[in-house]
Amino acid sequence: MMLRRLNAWMSGGGERAAPPEWQDVMAPPAGCDRSVEVQQRDAARRARARADAEAREAEARLRQTQRPRPDLPTGAVWAQRPTAWHQATEDPIRIGPANGTRITPDLTLFHDCPKAEMILRQSLAPASAPAPFALILDTLHFEGSFLSLVTGLPDSEAAALSDRDVLRIELRLEASAPTKLYGRLNMEQGPNTAQMLSEFSAPESGTCHAAFDLAYGDLRAQPVDHAWIDLIVERPAMLRLTLHDVLLSRYPRAEM
Structure with a gap:
């Protein structure tokens, strides 16, 4: 449940408030420049994009290995x-x-x-x-x-x-x-x-x-x-x- 809520927040561009249980973790330390928070969110988005790309590649590789064996060329035994x-x-x-x-x-x-x-x-x-x-x-x-x-x-x-x-x-x-x-x-x-x-x-x-x-x-x-x-x-x-x-x-x- 927590993972789905975090994914929904990230897919929405991070404009909405983070889930309550993540607000303390993701909030920048007191006195920290606002740009640090932006960098943290950008890093999270990049990590998510990499994970999605790796998942797509793994799925593609699985589909490829499930392709049928080659057909016999005409006349071949x-x-x-x-x-x-x-x-x-x-x-x-x-x-x-x-x-x-x-x-x-x-x-x-x-x-x-x-x-x-x-x-x-x-x-x-x-x-x-x-x-x-x-x-x-x-x-x-x-x-x-x-x-x-x-x-x-x-x-x-x-x-x-x-x-x-x-x-x-x-x-x-x-x-x-x-x-x-x-x-x-x-x-x-x-x-x-x-x-x-x-x-x-x-x-x-x-x-x-x-x-x-x-x-x-x-x-x-x-x-x-x-x-x-x-x-x-x-x-x-x-x-x-x-x-x-x-x-x-x-x-x-x-x-x-």
Whole structure:
């Protein structure tokens, strides 16, 4: 009851008298300049505005995480977004992330830049966006030789891969400058790891994809134990790369 009365007083601009139980608390000390009271009320309004903004953002994040999983693209038998694009991460801003920084259980950042002059952050996407969240990578001077985001396939999906499949990764992105992106598929079978490399036709903004025809993947006649994809950024210095969506999908290979 007291909280509702205080909220009603604050929403009315503070022109009415404060509730009796708050008058002694909010009244300025005797002899205090009237401007102190004004400052106190302004501070209270700002605190209320911040609390309201945080509540709205929390509600928006909750709505985003309740959005349905991606629809299967036409012809696909499986599709999935990595966690960072459909769930809020524990640490949405990472400044100077070290090599091997785990962003989510299925997404890790790798690089060999000694100073790690970069910022990686998760951003809440508009309600109209295909994915609830976006991932933004800002790099400054980059003195290393490689930078990649690595996402793993679920083991159950890795075990289902065969030479009759095509695996596809689709990106929706914005880049501050033209850049080259590569996808590298890694498939582990016992002591052997087969690799396939595909270049994205990466525009400065828009949709691009890379595909892996597993008929050429040198797979053995046994299930794949583990599979993961490296998203490799070539020459990332002085670049802002916004990944609005990352979607993995699997298709049956067309019979020749």
